[in-house]
Amino acid sequence: MGNSCSNHLGIPPAKGPNAVGCTDFMMDHTAQGSFFRLYYPCQTTEKAQRPDWVPCKEYFNGLTDFMNINRTVGEKIFNHLFGSFKIPASLDAPFKSNVKCPVVIFSHGLGAFRTLYSAICAELASQGFIVASVEHRDQSASATYYFRDKTESEKANKKNVPKTSGSAQEDNLVREWMYYRGLKHGEREFPLRNEQVKKRADECILALDRLTEINSGTPVQNVLQTQFDWTTLENSMDLCRIAVMGHSFGGATVIEALCKEVKFKCGVALDAWMNPLDDEIFPRVKQPIFFINSEKFQWAGNISRMKKLDSAVIQRKMITIRGTVHQSFPDFTFLTGNWIGKLMKLKGEIDPELAIDLCNKATLAFLQRHLGLEMNFNQWDPLIDGQDDHLIQGTNVTLLQSAI
Numbered sequence: 001m002g003n004s005c006s007n008h009l010g011i012p013p014a015k016g017p018n019a020v021g022c023t024d025f026m027m028d029h030t031a032q033g034s035f036f037r038l039y040y041p042c043q044t045t046e047k048a049q050r051p052d053w054v055p056c057k058e059y060f061n062g063l064t065d066f067m068n069i070n071r072t073v074g075e076k077i078f079n080h081l082f083g084s085f086k087i088p089a090s091l092d093a094p095f096k097s098n099v100k101c102p103v104v105i106f107s108h109g110l111g112a113f114r115t116l117y118s119a120i121c122a123e124l125a126s127q128g129f130i131v132a133s134v135e136h137r138d139q140s141a142s143a144t145y146y147f148r149d150k151t152e153s154e155k156a157n158k159k160n161v162p163k164t165s166g167s168a169q170e171d172n173l174v175r176e177w178m179y180y181r182g183l184k185h186g187e188r189e190f191p192l193r194n195e196q197v198k199k200r201a202d203e204c205i206l207a208l209d210r211l212t213e214i215n216s217g218t219p220v221q222n223v224l225q226t227q228f229d230w231t232t233l234e235n236s237m238d239l240c241r242i243a244v245m246g247h248s249f250g251g252a253t254v255i256e257a258l259c260k261e262v263k264f265k266c267g268v269a270l271d272a273w274m275n276p277l278d279d280e281i282f283p284r285v286k287q288p289i290f291f292i293n294s295e296k297f298q299w300a301g302n303i304s305r306m307k308k309l310d311s312a313v314i315q316r317k318m319i320t321i322r323g324t325v326h327q328s329f330p331d332f333t334f335l336t337g338n339w340i341g342k343l344m345k346l347k348g349e350i351d352p353e354l355a356i357d358l359c360n361k362a363t364l365a366f367l368q369r370h371l372g373l374e375m376n377f378n379q380w381d382p383l384i385d386g387q388d389d390h391l392i393q394g395t396n397v398t399l400l401q402s403a404i
C-alpha cells in the first residue's frame with residue numbers, strides 16, 4: 001500500500017494564523033433567497049464540533065444523478081467512502097471580533113454544492129477573510145434545498161404531533177429538495193448554461209447584499225437553526241475589499257459577476273469553464289482576473305476565450321499547476337487513496353496538498369495586490385507569474401491559429 005495507508009485521509013487543516021469557524025445561512029427561505037456556508041476567523045474554542053462535510057444524504061442522491069449512476073448503489077458507495085468526513089473548522093464558533101475582514105464570495109462547479117471547497121475557503125478564513133460559499137439554485141448543483149410555507153392542512157395535522165425542535169420559522173416551513181438538471185435529449189447546452197451563469201452571478205451578488213445587511217447590523221432572519229450569533233459580525237467586514245472566486249462553472253460565474261457588480265474588486269477563476277459566457281461581456285469586465293488552471297482540463301477553445309480577456313491596462317494573469325486535474329480543486333482530491341483517486345480522476349500526479357497550497361498562496365498574493373491588503377501575502381507574488389517548479393506561466397495548451 002506504500003505511503004497511501006499512512007497519510008491521513010481527510011481535508012488538510014488551514015495554515016493561516018486564525019482558527020476557522022463555519023456556519024450556514026439562508027435568507028429568505030425560498031429558492032430565490034440566498035443560501036451559503038460562511039467560513040470566518042474565530043476565537044479558539046476546543047469544545048466546538050466539526051461540521052459534516054456532506055450535511056444531508058440527499059446530496060449523495062444528487063451526486064448519483066449527476067454521475068448517471070444508480071441512486072441506491074451510488075448512495076451506499078458515497079456514504080461508505082465519504083459519509084463520515086468532517087471539515088477543518090469549528091461549527092458556529094464565535095467570530096474573532098477585533099478585526100475587519102476582507103470578503104470572498106465563492107461559486108461552486110457543475111454538480112457540486114456549497115461544502116465541497118472547504119480546503120480553499122477554510123484556508124482563506126484562517127488568513128483573515130470572511131468567505132461565503134454560495135449554494136446555487138439554478139439546478140446546476142447536485143442537490144440543494146429551500147423551504148415552502150406549510151399548507152393549512154399540513155399545519156392542521158401538525159396540531160396533534162408534539163412540537164419538534166427547530167426555529168419558529170422552520171415549524172411553518174417544509175423543506176423541498178432541488179436536484180441537478182441534466183441536458184434533455186437533443187437540448188442545446190449554451191442557452192441553458194448561459195441562463196444559469198446569469199442566475200449564478202445574481203446569487204453571488206445577493207449573498208454580498210446579505211453580508212452587507214449583516215455588516216450594518218440589520219437584524220437578519222436566518223431560516224436555518226444554527227447556534228451562531230450573527231450580531232457579532234456587525235461592522236466586521238471591509239466592504240471595500242471584496243473578491244469573487246469560483247471553480248469551473250463557478251469560474252464563468254466569476255466573470256459574469258465581475259461584469260455585473262463593480263463592488264467585486266477582482267476575481268479568481270479556478271479551471272474556468274468559459275462555454276456559458278456571451279462573448280459580448282468580455283470587453284465590459286474592468287476588474288483584474290486571475291486564471292489558475294489545471295494541466296488536464298483546458299483545451300484551445302477554452303483558453304482562447306480566456307485570452308479574449310487579456311488587457312494592456314487591467315491586470316489579467318494565468319498560471320497552470322503541473323500534474324493537476326479538474327478535481328484537484330474540490331475537496332474530493334484529498335479523500336481517497338492514491339490509486340482510486342487517480343482511477344476516478346480525482347487526483348493528478350502532484351501531491352493534492354501541495355497543489356492546493358500553491359493555489360491558495362497564489363490566490364492570497366493576487367488578493368493582497370488587488371484588494372490593497374497590508375498582509376504578508378506579497379511573499380508569494382512570484383507564484384502569480386508562475387515562478388515555481390510546479391507552475392507554468394500562462395498555459396500548456398498550444399493555441400491553434402483557428403481557435404484564436
Ligand SMILES: CCN(CC)CCN(C[C@]12C[C@](c3ccc(C(F)(F)F)cc3)(C1)C2)C(=O)Cn1c(SCc2ccc(F)cc2)nc(=O)c2c1C=CC2
Nearest residue numbers: 066067109110111112116247248249250273330332344346
Ligand atoms: C458524468 C457526468 N458529466 C455530467 C455533466 C460530467 C462529469 N464531470 C466530471 C466529473 C465530476 C466528477 C466526479 C465528482 C465526484 C466524484 C466522487 F466520486 F468523488 F464523488 C467522482 C467524479 C465527474 C469528475 C464534470 O462535470 C466536470 N465538471 C465539473 S465537476 C465539479 C464537481 C462536481 C461534483 C463534485 F462532487 C465535485 C466537483 N464542474 C464544472 O463546472 C464543469 C465540469 C465540466 C464542465 C463544467
